Amino acid sequence: MAIREVIEALIFSASGAVAVKDILRIVPGTSAEEVDRIVEELNGLYESGRRSFRIHRAGLGYLFVTQPEYAPYIRQLVSPVRLTAAALEVLAVVAYKGPCSKQTIDGIRGVDSTSSLKQLVRHQLVDIRPGKPMMYATTGKFLEVFGLTSLSELPDIAQFEEVFGMPEIAEDTFPPEAEDA
Amino acid sequence: MEHAYADAASDTRFVLHLPLFEGPLDLLLYLIEKNRFTLYDLEVSPIIDQYLAYIEKVRLLDISLAGEFLDMASYLIWLKSRILLPQEFALREEEGRSPVEELREMLLAYQAIKQASRELAQRPMLYWDTFPKGAAQRERDISRTSLGPLLEAIATIRVRTKQLIVSITPMRFSIQEIMARIQGLFAGRDTIELREAAPSGERTELIGAFMAALEMSRLSIVKLLQRGLFSPIYLMKRQ
Numbered sequence: 051m052a053i054r055e056v057i058e059a060l061i062f063s064a065s066g067a068v069a070v071k072d073i074l075r076i077v078p079g080t081s082a083e084e085v086d087r088i089v090e091e092l093n094g095l096y097e098s099g100r101r102s103f104r105i106h107r108a109g110l111g112y113l114f115v116t117q118p119e120y121a122p123y124i125r126q127l128v129s130p131v132r133l134t135a136a137a138l139e140v141l142a143v144v145a146y147k148g149p150c151s152k153q154t155i156d157g158i159r160g161v162d163s164t165s166s167l168k169q170l171v172r173h174q175l176v177d178i179r180p181g182k183p184m185m186y187a188t189t190g191k192f193l194e195v196f197g198l199t200s201l202s203e204l205p206d207i208a209q210f211e212e213v214f215g216m217p218e219i220a221e222d223t224f225p226p227e228a229e230d231a
Numbered sequence: 232m233e234h235a236y237a238d239a240a241s242d243t244r245f246v247l248h249l250p251l252f253e254g255p256l257d258l259l260l261y262l263i264e265k266n267r268f269t270l271y272d273l274e275v276s277p278i279i280d281q282y283l284a285y286i287e288k289v290r291l292l293d294i295s296l297a298g299e300f301l302d303m304a305s306y307l308i309w310l311k312s313r314i315l316l317p318q319e320f321a322l323r324e325e326e327g328r329s330p331v332e333e334l335r336e337m338l339l340a341y342q343a344i345k346q347a348s349r350e351l352a353q354r355p356m357l358y359w360d361t362f363p364k365g366a367a368q369r370e371r372d373i374s375r376t377s378l379g380p381l382l383e384a385i386a387t388i389r390v391r392t393k394q395l396i397v398s399i400t401p402m403r404f405s406i407q408e409i410m411a412r413i414q415g416l417f418a419g420r421d422t423i424e425l426r427e428a429a430p431s432g433e434r435t436e437l438i439g440a441f442m443a444a445l446e447m448s449r450l451s452i453v454k455l456l457q458r459g460l461f462s463p464i465y466l467m468k469r470q
Contacts, residue, residue: 062364065365066363067363108357113363114363114364115357115361115363121359121361124362124366125359128367130358133352138352139253139344142351146344146347159254160256160299160303161253161255162299195356195358196351197354197355207343
């Protein structure tokens with residue numbers, strides 16, 4: 051029995067993601083890098099066999115997921131919920147600034163975020179940490195859903211500011227138009 | 232009613248095309264982009280005018296607007312008044328940054344988050360673009376639900392509603408009655424203390440007496456007087 055098929059069986063048997071550490075415990079003598087390589091190999095097999103699924107690395111483990119092109123069919127079976135634009139904004143704040151209070155979230159967005167936060171907590175994408183004030187942080191499921199292994203994989207937020215921004219200008223040169231007038 | 236509704240629905244002249252915004256910062260960013268400004272070469276005055284014009288338009292249409300939009304409107308009116316001041320006074324707080332600078336920073340932070348949220352939305356999402364094994368079972372449709380989960384659901388509802396039972400103590404004191412009682416207490420004097428109208432000292436009776444006093448004040452039968460917080464309330468008969 052090849053290690054490759056053992057790993058495939060382990061990932062296949064689980065309903066959620068199988069943690070890398072569980073695979074390493076059950077299959078002695080392997081390393082995380084080795085598991086990664088084997089998963090790549092399996093995915094290569096599925097691709098050449100034109101299968102509708104692949105193994106994805108998500109959160110802290112591996113899981114079988116369907117290929118995106120089948121989504122329109124599967125959606126008719128599961129009727130998933132789409133996050134609203136507001137909820138996505140709140141999620142971005144929590145992912146980049148979290149753990150943070152609701153006040154921080156409202157401050158950055160300039161609007162009340164209560165209902166979006168509730169939606170995200172209900173979907174287990176955001177978790178509440180007790181305290182005063184209560185803090186909001188993204189969950190393991192958030193990483194899983196967005197295909198991340200850690201928050202540090204998110205693009206640097208400073209990069210977004212650069213897209214629109216230009217070099218800092220001294221305060222007293224502003225507003226330049228007023229000086230011209 | 233139904234007829235009128237159908238008419239309004241078929242009359243396309245009433246179709247409105249107002250862009251929707253997540254909040255005041257979103258609206259400001261839209262206006263800045265529309266005017267082809269960037270956040271660094273920003274002319275604030277025209278943006279403020281257009282923001283206020285938008286708010287006014289929406290209000291005329293009687294569409295309820297989130298309070299935050301109005302808060303921002305009053306802030307912008309203040310900001311514009313500061314801009315119109317002569318340069319040596321304008322736009323400079325006692326220490327540090329100008330209000331325009333602060334607004335710009337708020338907009339930059341919001342814009343970055345908005346961009347980050349778009350970036351998130353573009354990632355392939357589990358349960359939307361890809362599905363794990365068993366996703367279809369998680370949200371069973373009702374025809375495939377068996378008796379077990381149904382009974383479980385009923386049990387949950389039972390427990391939930393049980394906790395919601397509240398006992399209501401009926402009001403045993405009618406306000407009319409206490410008002411009559413107060414009128415009686417005024418026999419031979421002009422001022423009584425509210426507590427006299429509730430001799431039992433029970434909470435419900437006190438509440439009744441308080442409401443009776445408010446009602447009599449409303450009807451201009453008495454004047455109410457209290458010298459300080461939690462001090463006795465006096466009822467003075469009006470002539």
